[in-house]
Amino acid sequence: xxxxxxxxxxxxxxxxxxxxxxxxxxxxxxxxxxxxxxxxxxxxxxxxxxxxxxxxxxxxxxxxxxxxxxxxxxxxxxxxxxxxxxxx
Numbered sequence: 001x002x003x004x005x006x007x008x009x010x011x012x013x014x015x016x017x018x019x020x021x022x023x024x025x026x027x028x029x030x031x032x033x034x035x036x037x038x039x040x041x042x043x044x045x046x047x048x049x050x051x052x053x054x055x056x057x058x059x060x061x062x063x064x065x066x067x068x069x070x071x072x073x074x075x076x077x078x079x080x081x082x083x084x085x086x087x088x
Contacts, residue, residue, distance in 0.1 A: 017085035024081065027074035034067045 004012075042060040046053050 014086050017081045021078040021081040021086075024074045024078040028071045031067045031071035035064045038063050038067070 038060055042056050045056045049056075
């Protein structure tokens with residue numbers, strides 16, 4: 001069995017934490033694309049039926065809030081990995 005010094009183990013854990021934080025922030029791409037798509041479709045819907053503007057905007061904002069929660073979760077995980085695991 002190969003034994004590593006604590007310095008090597010800490011370096012590997014720190015590198016893995018920063019790599020994981022980077023991967024977690026990639027998850028922010030999805031909500032951005034989804035929210036842009038939802039906003040575009042809402043504008044199209046309002047253009048077709050201006051009288052339903054209030055209902056369309058309310059539904060769009062609710063959907064965007066739900067979509068944004070995944071981006072916020074990924075940000076929290078990335079910050080945890082950087083500040084707690086990596087120890088900045």
